[in-house]
Amino acid sequence: MTLHLDDLRVRHLGECRYDSPFSEMLAAKRTSPHYVAEGDRVLLDDTVSMLAEHDVRPEQLPSFEAAGPRRKIYFDPAQVTAGVVTCGGLCPGLNDVIRGLVQELTVHYGVRRILGFRNGFRGMTAARRDDTIDLTPDRVRDIHNAGGTILGSSRGAQDADEMVDSLVLRGIDVLFVIGGDGGMNAATNLAAAIRRRGHEIAVIGVPKTIDNDLPYTDQSFGFQSAFAQAANFISSVAVEAAASPDGIGIVKLMGRHSGFIACYASLARNAADVVLIPEVPFVLDGPDGLLARVEQHVRAKGHVVIVVAEGAGQDLLRERGLLGDATDASGNAKLGDIGVLLREAITAHLTDVGLAPTVRYIDPSYAIRSVTANAYDSVYCLRLAYAAVHAAMAGRTETAVVRWRRRFVHVPMPLIISHRNEVDPDGDLWMSVLEATGHLVPPPAQPAGGRGDREPGRRRPRGPVADLVGGTAGRRDAELPEAGSARTAR
Ligand SMILES: Nc1ncnc2c1ncn2[C@@H]1O[C@H](COP(=O)(O)OP(=O)(O)O)[C@@H](O)[C@H]1O
Numbered sequence: 081m082t083l084h085l086d087d088l089r090v091r092h093l094g095e096c097r098y099d100s101p102f103s104e105m106l107a108a109k110r111t112s113p114h115y116v117a118e119g120d121r122v123l124l125d126d127t128v129s130m131l132a133e134h135d136v137r138p139e140q141l142p143s144f145e146a147a148g149p150r151r152k153i154y155f156d157p158a159q160v161t162a163g164v165v166t167c168g169g170l171c172p173g174l175n176d177v178i179r180g181l182v183q184e185l186t187v188h189y190g191v192r193r194i195l196g197f198r199n200g201f202r203g204m205t206a207a208r209r210d211d212t213i214d215l216t217p218d219r220v221r222d223i224h225n226a227g228g229t230i231l232g233s234s235r236g237a238q239d240a241d242e243m244v245d246s247l248v249l250r251g252i253d254v255l256f257v258i259g260g261d262g263g264m265n266a267a268t269n270l271a272a273a274i275r276r277r278g279h280e281i282a283v284i285g286v287p288k289t290i291d292n293d294l295p296y297t298d299q300s301f302g303f304q305s306a307f308a309q310a311a312n313f314i315s316s317v318a319v320e321a322a323a324s325p326d327g328i329g330i331v332k333l334m335g336r337h338s339g340f341i342a343c344y345a346s347l348a349r350n351a352a353d354v355v356l357i358p359e360v361p362f363v364l365d366g367p368d369g370l371l372a373r374v375e376q377h378v379r380a381k382g383h384v385v386i387v388v389a390e391g392a393g394q395d396l397l398r399e400r401g402l403l404g405d406a407t408d409a410s411g412n413a414k415l416g417d418i419g420v421l422l423r424e425a426i427t428a429h430l431t432d433v434g435l436a437p438t439v440r441y442i443d444p445s446y447a448i449r450s451v452t453a454n455a456y457d458s459v460y461c462l463r464l465a466y467a468a469v470h471a472a473m474a475g476r477t478e479t480a481v482v483r484w485r486r487r488f489v490h491v492p493m494p495l496i497i498s499h500r501n502e503v504d505p506d507g508d509l510w511m512s513v514l515e516a517t518g519h520l521v522p523p524p525a526q527p528a529g530g531r532g533d534r535e536p537g538r539r540r541p542r543g544p545v546a547d548l549v550g551g552t553a554g555r556r557d558a559e560l561p562e563a564g565s566a567r568t569a570r
């Protein structure tokens with residue numbers, strides 16, 4: 081999708097007429113490598129070749145509005161009532177964001193009334209619109225010491241007009257939605273309904289997802305804490321696998337459509353032999369299939385560690401009748417259990433070829449997303465919260481605050497939900513995974529007519545076979561005996 085400057089402009093409720101508490105401090109501020117001045121913009125693209133493609137003057141290049149405080153603001157803080165809602169699956173740092181919002185709203189802007197809606201958008205339905213918590217600095221002081229969200233969260237559809245009624249009834253002027261793709265979709269619909277009905281309520285999104293599947297953000301908050309926790313499970317399974325004859329360790333990690341957690345957690349420990357993600361399909365059977373590769377590894381190395389994202393291999397489950405079309409209350413696909421399929425298929429295959437595998441399968445599931453935010457994420461959450469408050473007070477709406485290429489910026493909400501952020505099989509992250517798992521070194525020369533023989537200059541087809549499980553036999557493969565040959569010393 082080619083974006084132009086106009087696609088990146090955020091909505092304003094109107095002219096900013098009030099002096100901001102930051103006015104004086106901002107007067108002397110200029111853009112530097114560490115600060116983007118009000119009015120300056122942050123480029124979407126960051127390579128010479130991408131910029132050259134646009135062939136326009138610098139001010140016409142696609143760019144984001146810089147986040148941060150403004151000298152003039154739209155709302156009179158003393159009159160503002162703010163609302164906060166957290167929705168969707170948990171993510172480390174939710175409480176940190178809530179705490180940051182409340183602190184910034186009260187301490188710097190002097191906002192006196194902040195309501196937290198309970199249990200996601202459900203707390204805004206007609207039946208539950210009294211289900212709110214008064215968010216005060218005292219109430220939020222220590223909440224960052226716990227995972228989850230003090231407000232609660234939920235999935236499931238709510239009517240946008242009913243939610244607008246709740247906001248109006250409660251006198252909300254600015255609403256902060258901390259949510260993932262679903263939450264940002266709902267917030268966009270809500271903002272549209274607010275506009276249609278002529279209300280002046282700012283809706284600001286703080287994108288949340290441990291899957292890191294939202295675009296136009298360097299990395300979502302909490303992701304780092306989640307993959308750090310996931311990495312611990314990889315270490316555990318690697319120890320177990322190494323200690324058992326023909327040991328197979330499998331860890332299934334969250335990641336419905338995007339395999340970022342699997343990639344980063346694998347890289348963090350560098351203990352995985354195979355990483356399976358939704359973005360790179362794979363096959364089980366055949367000479368280039370996963371089972372043959374696992375067998376090769378067991379014979380050569382004595383054990384294998386496999387990290388699989390929960391969304392990987394769903395096509396294999398469907399082929400076997402193990403995946404239906406069910407969805408959760410929010411319309412997210414309910415996935416089949418790829419970990420169980422792998423455990424069973426690998427056990428059966430290795431037993432068939434005369435090995436006696438010991439398979440350890442760990443599904444840490446919610447254990448990786450219910451943790452408290454680590455120090456890095458806590459800082460990140462706090463700064464996102466500050467940026468969100470500044471955006472709201474300056475009358476931005478239908479806008480998400482994100483960090484893009486290390487700068488905090490405003491992104492129009494429709495862009496945040498325009499597509500999903502996925503691991504690019506041609507990108508440098510996946511290349512690092514292939515490097516770490518030993519899949520990048522070209523295969524040793526094959527005799528003419530052998531398996532590796534192909535037309536000169538013609539690339540092998542991409543995908544599971546080539547990238548992942550055999551075709552581009554990696555560094556470790558080069559040392560491996562052919563499947564079925566005697567095992568080497570361990
Ligand atoms: N396409 C959509 N349009 C409107 N609301 C949505 C949409 N998708 C999800 N929602 C609502 O947003 C909330 C959070 O969505 P969900 O997918 O559960 O989590 P997340 O925000 O983490 O992706 C739910 O209340 C859900 O009903």
Ligand SMILES: O=P(O)(O)OC[C@H]1O[C@](O)(COP(=O)(O)O)[C@@H](O)[C@@H]1O
Pocket residue numbers: 167168169170235260261262288289290291334335336390408449
């Ligand atoms: O909480 P649930 O409904 O079991 O959902 C689990 C899903 O939530 C996630 O953790 C995150 O999804 P969301 O960001 O959409 O909430 C996925 O990785 C996982 O598939």
Ligand SMILES: [Mg+2]
Pocket residue numbers: 168260261262289
């Ligand atoms: Mg989601």
